[in-house]
Amino acid sequence: MLTVIKFGGSSLATAEKIYNAAAIAWDHKKQGKDVVMVVSARGKSTDELLLQASRIVREPDTRELDVLLSTGEQVSMSLVAMQLISMGVPAVSLCGWQAGILTEDKHNSSRIISIHTERILEELRSGRIVVVAGFQGVDSRGDITTIGRGGSDTSAVALAAALGADECLIYTDVDGVYSADPNMAEGALRHTTLGYDQMLEMASLGAGVLHNRSVELAKSKGVKLSVLSSLSSSGGTEIAPQPMEGSRVSGVICDKKTALLEMFSQGIGDLPDVLQLLAQSGIGADMIISHTGRTGLTVPQNRAKDALRLLLDNADRLGLSSVCADTNVAKLSLVGCGLCSDACVAARMLGALKEQGIHIRSMVAAEIKISVLIPYADAEQGVRGVHREFFGK
Ligand code: ADP
Ligand code: ASP
Ligand code: MG
Secondary structure, X not given: OEEEEEEOHHHHXXXXXXHHHHHHHHHHHHOOOEEEEEEOOOOOHHHHHHHHHHHXXXXXXXXXXXXXXXXXXXXXXXXXXXXXXXXXXXXXXXXXXXXXXXXXXXXXXXXXXXXXXXXXHHHHHOOOEEEXXXXXXXXXXXXXXXXXXXXXXXXXXXXXHHHOOOEEEEEEOOOXXXXXXXXXXXXXXXXXXXXXXXXXHHHHOOOOOOOXXXXXXHHHHOOOEEEEEOOOXXXXXXXXXXXXXXXXXXXXXXXXXEEEEEEEEOOOOOHHHHHHHHHHOOOOOEEEEEEOOEEEEEEXXXXXXXXXXHHHHOHHHHOEEEEEEEOOEEEEEEEEOOOOOOHHHHHHHHHHHHHOOOOOOXXXXXXXXXXXXXXXXXXXXXXXXXXXXHHOO
């Protein structure tokens, strides 16, 4: 049996936590499994590396930024392997390029194209636990790439798929996937199983517990994926093909890293061209609402300035009379199934927000999600109010 286990930054932040992660890996090995361990950078070290870069230059060269950011995972993998070896457990650490993780020729948010597993398999055959740096790979020129913030989950699932692993276990600082971020909503309920589609929607809408691309990949490659606590052996959530059990609403999610772009035009404007222009720069738009003379859409907050600049530079061609960006917003979403078939769901969600005195800027509804845009400052209160409405106290 082959298992891929992944440890996030918070689960590796201290020496005790490194020991704890190594002990979990050793436990799996003792059960007779081959073990591939994927590690993230310790604690908040990726943020610290970004800060260091920003002190040198406001917009760092993307190739060099990847060289810098990949060092976070390299620190983790070496410490974990050292810990295992000191416990008498054979182990070896491998960077993304050593582990054969090939990505697109693109920096900062590259996609994994393929994994050449020979080296990992060779190390497993010799009885070692293989500790692989998450979040990184190598492009066709041999340059280091990174695959996007939170991407170690995707590294783990990609390795599990390439190796034909029996399971991919994501160890983190919570003991599963909850009906809302348990650090935000008291009384959030843990799912024992959750459908791939619901999990994918939750992750895409901002539930940071899993990188959305990891869920997408697990679904398409049929990887058995679970979220477990690195601190306790109880709990856990299995992401499975079947829809989640119980309530038709699976979660309340809040994304505070979004921005609203508003465009005004004389006529209907040119929405297809606007979307194409943004897409060409890798800026995905969401919550698109268009009326004659006014269009609103949301973009990731860290791309709001780029999006604004692009639209202003092309305002004449796009027929726009003015464009503005508002980062003082948060996107609150309800995820589940059959949400639109039951009109009560939207009414209850809006009612719960109204009760909290929260003003809604815009709303989009589909069978598996309903999202509303609310003031940034009301995000937590909104999550708690809507969560209470659907899941009780
Ligand atoms: P790691 O460092 O292990 O990658 P992350 O910080 O990326 O951990 O993800 C774990 C965090 O995800 C939790 O601490 C929790 O605050 C957050 N989270 C957001 N939404 C949810 C949810 N619905 N269920 C569980 N955790 C969630
Ligand atoms: N260290 C990277 C980040 O902080 C990748 C990860 O944690 O998954 O985004
Ligand atoms: Mg994470």
